[in-house]
Amino acid sequence: MSAGGMLKTIFFGGLTVLFFFVIWIYNPFAPHEEYEIPDEVKTIIGDPKAAVEGRELFKQSCASCHSVRYDGIYLTSVAARPEWANIEKVHGKPIFEEKDGKLQIKGYFVPRDVYEAVAIQDLQGLKASFGKVPPDLSTIYLSRGAGYLYQFILDPQKVLPGTSMPKLFFPEYDKEAPQKVAKIVSYLRSVNDPPPAEKVKRTLMGVVTIGYFVVMGFLLWIYRKKLLAKMGY
Ligand code: HEC
Secondary structure, three states: OOOOHHHHHHHHHHHHHEEEEEEEEOOOOOOOOOOOOOOOHHHHOEEEEHHHHHHHHHHHHHHOOOOOOHOOOHHHHOOOOHHHHHHHHHHOOEEEEEEOOOEEEEEEOOOHHHHHHHHHHHHHHHHHHHHHOOOOOOOOOHHHHHHHHHHHOOOOHOOOOOOOOOOOOOOOOOOHHHHHHHHHHHHHOOOOOOOHHHHHHHHHHHHHHHHHHHHHHHHHHHHHHHHHHHOOO
């Protein structure tokens, strides 16, 4: 290869690396608001056991205002109605969980239009009290991230001044409050996180795809050399 060719290769190679670095690792155009999570609760957020406890905490403290439709959690006032169990079974899809190696139904995913039609009174009531309908939290982890959620749930006014979401945890009186909030964040995360087997499958797919391109690229490169040799270059 000539010196010019070498320079060109280095230049374009570098540009490609820079491109992927900006897209995947450090994107200066993405919003970068940092919300801190104290070290002592950081491990809770990634812990699947904490997520299970977080689900119960969520039902106790949050489900009076928020649903998590993707995980079969609906407003307490709606879920308590005698006809709801039947609506779930007729219109919903079962959501399974694995318990002691067996698949069990832990709830039903009911389409949004059906749920909102049934819950209209409750949702309007909440809107009248809080100025807006408290959002369904099925995908909130993806849009807000762990740090934001942790800080927001612990102290809504600090993160979103003027919000009508009430403060529900008081570390001044409840020493366990930060842990409880972290468990709820862990739960919200688990709703958006694929199960471990699925994660392994996706990672494998990624590696195989990239491997395919690398091998094909290499073969094409050899083939190109052969063709050029045939053509007398
Ligand atoms: C008494 C009703 C009520 C309860 C209980 C409640 N929330 Fe909320 N929540 C709201 C309202 C109202 C909003 C909309 C606030 C806004 O957009 O200003 C909201 C918004 C949110 C948001 C979205 C914030 C954003 O950035 O858009 C999250 C996350 C949230 N709540 C989590 C929780 C969790 C977790 C719990 C339980 C620990 C909980 N909420 C309990 C009323 C409630």
